[in-house]
Amino acid sequence: MQYIPNIIFALILIAGIGFFVKNIRKLIRNIKLGKEVDRSDNKAARWKNMAKIALGQYKMVRRPVSGILHVAVYLGFIIINIEVLEIIIDGLLGTHRVFQPILGDGFYAFLIGTFEILAALVFVSVIVFWIRRNVIKLKRFWNKEMKGWPKNDGNIILYFEMVLMSLFIVMNASDIAFQEAGIGNPISQFVYPILKGFTPEMLHIIEQSAWWIHIVGILIFLNYLYYSKHLHILLAFPNTFYAKLQPKGQLDNLEAVTKEVQLMMDPSADPYAAPAEGAEDEVPEKFGASDVTDLNWVQLMNAYTCTECGRCTSSCPANLTGKELSPRAIMMKTRDRMEEVGANIDANGGTFKDDGKQLLNDYITPEELWACTSCNACVQECPINIDPLSIIMDMRRYLVMEESAAPQELNMMMTNIENNGAPWQYNQMDRLNWKDEE
Amino acid sequence: MIVPTMAEMMAQGKQPEVLFWVGAAGSFDDRAKKITRAFVKILHQANVDFAVLGTEESSTGDAAKRAGNEFLFQMQAVTNIEVLNAYEVKTIVTCDPHSFNTLKNEYPSLGGKYTVFHHTQYIKKLIADGRLSVNDSILKNKRLTYHDPCYLGRANDEYESPRDLIKRLGVHLTEMKRSKSTALCCGAGGAQMFKEPEKGDKDINVLRTEDALETNPEIIATGCPYCNTMMIDGVKFKEKEADVLVLDIAELIAQANEL
Numbered sequence A: 001m002q003y004i005p006n007i008i009f010a011l012i013l014i015a016g017i018g019f020f021v022k023n024i025r026k027l028i029r030n031i032k033l034g035k036e037v038d039r040s041d042n043k044a045a046r047w048k049n050m051a052k053i054a055l056g057q058y059k060m061v062r063r064p065v066s067g068i069l070h071v072a073v074y075l076g077f078i079i080i081n082i083e084v085l086e087i088i089i090d091g092l093l094g095t096h097r098v099f100q101p102i103l104g105d106g107f108y109a110f111l112i113g114t115f116e117i118l119a120a121l122v123f124v125s126v127i128v129f130w131i132r133r134n135v136i137k138l139k140r141f142w143n144k145e146m147k148g149w150p151k152n153d154g155n156i157i158l159y160f161e162m163v164l165m166s167l168f169i170v171m172n173a174s175d176i177a178f179q180e181a182g183i184g185n186p187i188s189q190f191v192y193p194i195l196k197g198f199t200p201e202m203l204h205i206i207e208q209s210a211w212w213i214h215i216v217g218i219l220i221f222l223n224y225l226y227y228s229k230h231l232h233i234l235l236a237f238p239n240t241f242y243a244k245l246q247p248k249g250q251l252d253n254l255e256a257v258t259k260e261v262q263l264m265m266d267p268s269a270d271p272y273a274a275p276a277e278g279a280e281d282e283v284p285e286k287f288g289a290s291d292v293t294d295l296n297w298v299q300l301m302n303a304y305t306c307t308e309c310g311r312c313t314s315s316c317p318a319n320l321t322g323k324e325l326s327p328r329a330i331m332m333k334t335r336d337r338m339e340e341v342g343a344n345i346d347a348n349g350g351t352f353k354d355d356g357k358q359l360l361n362d363y364i365t366p367e368e369l370w371a372c373t374s375c376n377a378c379v380q381e382c383p384i385n386i387d388p389l390s391i392i393m394d395m396r397r398y399l400v401m402e403e404s405a406a407p408q409e410l411n412m413m414m415t416n417i418e419n420n421g422a423p424w425q426y427n428q429m430d431r432l433n434w435k436d437e438e
Numbered sequence B: 001m002i003v004p005t006m007a008e009m010m011a012q013g014k015q016p017e018v019l020f021w022v023g024a025a026g027s028f029d030d031r032a033k034k035i036t037r038a039f040v041k042i043l044h045q046a047n048v049d050f051a052v053l054g055t056e057e058s059s060t061g062d063a064a065k066r067a068g069n070e071f072l073f074q075m076q077a078v079t080n081i082e083v084l085n086a087y088e089v090k091t092i093v094t095c096d097p098h099s100f101n102t103l104k105n106e107y108p109s110l111g112g113k114y115t116v117f118h119h120t121q122y123i124k125k126l127i128a129d130g131r132l133s134v135n136d137s138i139l140k141n142k143r144l145t146y147h148d149p150c151y152l153g154r155a156n157d158e159y160e161s162p163r164d165l166i167k168r169l170g171v172h173l174t175e176m177k178r179s180k181s182t183a184l185c186c187g188a189g190g191a192q193m194f195k196e197p198e199k200g201d202k203d204i205n206v207l208r209t210e211d212a213l214e215t216n217p218e219i220i221a222t223g224c225p226y227c228n229t230m231m232i233d234g235v236k237f238k239e240k241e242a243d244v245l246v247l248d249i250a251e252l253i254a255q256a257n258e259l
Ligand code: SF4
Pocket: A312, A315, A316, A317, A318, A319, A325, A326, A327, A371, A372, A373, A374, A375, A376, A377, A378, A379, A388, A389, A392
């Protein structure tokens, strides 16, 4: 009978981790719905980006207030997780503070003391975050794409962290032996007097409850990630690793187009030549993107990684001047559609059944796409190197090359380039007139 | 003005040290043509042996590409690269950050590999090489603010060359609240220049002009013909054209050196 708590703990742990793994598999499957893109070059620069931007939070502190608070929460979150290791071992073996004898009283106290201080820092930072969202109502948290679930999601994460941090402190505060020893409790010693009125039995129950709720809470939080913008705590790492390394201004040159242009420009190519063997059943490549499966896997990973912070949107010239476009919404809609396609595949035994919907029009409208100035402010501002502009450009490519659906003025501009080598209707022969015009 | 073309050079069996890529705006737009001429005057003053393509130059295809027409872009690119390679061009300078970006970043994988300079980089180099100096007395103490073109700044991380030149003018530079990597777009990029904006509550160039006017400038400097047009329109909209001039850095240097 005495092993029942251990067994229950093990079962909860297995269930929690098992469910998480299942969702991560689904996540990887969904990301792989995207097209292949080679990002295996220049590993050194990629590791460096990951270390600097994901681990080092280099771009977060571009906005100092939220940046520094975020560093506090992030460090606290990671370091306090060392304590979770002890909790898991205690839970499985039925021990109590198993690291204490191993590490020695002094060092153990130092560690737990550090965790307590970090927990307090996290708690305070999270409160400030909550105030910024809900009391100060920072504009970027109140754009129209932030209604409903995205807004709640942001707050739920903050509540989770508040509760987990409190439980950690309560757990220590109600551990009589730990408090009586009086070291390693810089924060919980102030909570201990409040709890002192309870009987030792009651305190033990409080301690045990806090312990259980804490670990179960962590497992729930772990599984909450998949449904939340909080996935960034994991995906920020691969996302910064695989992000584009070229200058931001450089758009990729579509290879399929290069091939066709070469054929057209090559005077020796015979347009009536029989296609090469096997080529007749090749589906002609679709230009640009109208659905998530036309995007590449890095773009899809971008969508899962987006933390909906809105730094992109708050610096987007189109959004700042009241246009429909919001680069954050581009990422959120891409994720929503990807989830929808993934669920469709799950429901239909592994294959996608046409649902008559696509990313274009059903999620992202041409009006949004045409409002972009390709200024790269969103790409620059994103703290984890997400590239909303690349999705916008791929969707424009589809609109223009597959649907011929550019705005009228742009069609005129393109006709001019085709006919006279300039976006306006000037005569190519007048190109050098400026030299004699003063 | 004496502006040799590559064809003329070739006929004389000469190869210039640099090709000046004028760009569509610089060739046809009345306002941008002044920038082009100012830059040529600087090239002359520094005794640079340059040439242009003249009627053999064609749109780089930047606007087509950003409008989504990859076909047209690559057709333009391939045609231009053929011409450039036939003249064995090695080095290119341009006053247009869009051409700069396209030639430098997007042409190489299509077979056009050149060393490409934005004119502010090139002028800076001329000064460093001792071929040009800037007189700092003509514009002394003028109040100036600088608008970073997206395709020079964020797109290619070039923030310092223009500022380096501005400092040599003896002017008083005040940065806007959004500058360098946080600079706001003028509203022209991504083919927006050629269409009406989508519906919203303000035009982007007006918002950016407001940023600039907050610094109480006499001169708004830019390094892009499209930014120039956008900022001029913004200044007109704000009815400030009597007090505030919008000038390219090349024009400022030409003025300072009384060219
Ligand atoms: S690139 Fe487009 S979406 Fe991104 S900030 Fe600029 S205008 Fe907005």
